[in-house]
Amino acid sequence: xxxxxxxxxxxxxxLKQSVEEAYEGVxxxxxxxxxxxxxxxxxxxxxxHNMVRKNKDPTAHAEMTAIRMACEKLDTEKLSDCEIYxxxxxxxxxxxxxxxxxxxxxxxxxxxxxxxxxxxxxxISDALRxxxxxxxxxxxxxxxxGDDAIMAEQALLSWPN
Amino acid sequence: xxxxxxxxxxxxxxLKQSVEEAYEGVxxxxxxxxxxxxxxxxxxxxxxHNMVRKNKDPTAHAEMTAIRMACEKLDTEKLSDCEIYxxxxxxxxxxxxxxxxxxxxxxxxxxxxxxxxxxxxxxISDALRxxxxxxxxxxxxxxxxGDDAIMAEQALLSWPN
Numbered sequence: 001x002x003x004x005x006x007x008x009x010x011x012x013x014x015l016k017q018s019v020e021e022a023y024e025g026v027x028x029x030x031x032x033x034x035x036x037x038x039x040x041x042x043x044x045x046x047x048x049h050n051m052v053r054k055n056k057d058p059t060a061h062a063e064m065t066a067i068r069m070a071c072e073k074l075d076t077e078k079l080s081d082c083e084i085y086x087x088x089x090x091x092x093x094x095x096x097x098x099x100x101x102x103x104x105x106x107x108x109x110x111x112x113x114x115x116x117x118x119x120x121x122x123x124i125s126d127a128l129r130x131x132x133x134x135x136x137x138x139x140x141x142x143x144x145x146g147d148d149a150i151m152a153e154q155a156l157l158s159w160p161n
Numbered sequence: 162x163x164x165x166x167x168x169x170x171x172x173x174x175x176l177k178q179s180v181e182e183a184y185e186g187v188x189x190x191x192x193x194x195x196x197x198x199x200x201x202x203x204x205x206x207x208x209x210h211n212m213v214r215k216n217k218d219p220t221a222h223a224e225m226t227a228i229r230m231a232c233e234k235l236d237t238e239k240l241s242d243c244e245i246y247x248x249x250x251x252x253x254x255x256x257x258x259x260x261x262x263x264x265x266x267x268x269x270x271x272x273x274x275x276x277x278x279x280x281x282x283x284x285i286s287d288a289l290r291x292x293x294x295x296x297x298x299x300x301x302x303x304x305x306x307g308d309d310a311i312m313a314e315q316a317l318l319s320w321p322n
Contacts, residue, residue, distance in 0.1 A: 019312055057229055058238040058262050068218055077219040093257035100254060101219050151180055
């Protein structure tokens, strides 16, 4: 009999799978302890973990990898009918990718602040919770002015139909 | 003779190249009108454009593609000695990837607001300029509580040395 805790139980199952992926990613030396599972209609589409170390690709976070694999598998650029389970609160890169692909629901486990001992807490939580990325970013940023700005903005008008 | 506008001229040259990439990406139907060039010590490391359409990969933005290619080419996960020239203000995903890889300087052309007609302006500028991504995100977000949160946070402790 389906009870009121069905969604809760389902969430637990998929979240647990994402956490198991996090451990597996470290065991296999593929990457860091993060896992992600993308689910559609209650079925797992892809289940994966951080691949940064194996792929030598700093963008190969668990959620990014899951999104890229899911889009390839489903032959789509949009994941509007999908949910993503992440073992940890997504970083701004992954969170933006989640938004870009229109994923309808995010369930995450660890809070970003749990990454503070590893030196990552502020990067994630600041960006997600209201401190401007630009203000906090430790790099020089220059916006083009004048003709260069016009040149660059005109390129956008070539947006394909 | 080198004058006071050398940096300015150099910036113009590489920014122009990124804008030319933006056009080429549309001409070749590889993607949308965005280009990116990564430079180290005044030399181009990689020059590329948005590959979303060709690769059917919604994460294959120009900057993301450039970062992944540069890391592969230089056999590194960090680009601390590099600058990135982007034809348009980077979206939050790309901006975070720029931060993650430690790129030391960003020069961009078009303002994010120039994307408003295409429906993207707010997504980028809100995230970068202080409105919390979470508050604006059009998706349901659930953070695990209790044992699930503990389970997920414990996984982070497996961080490899």
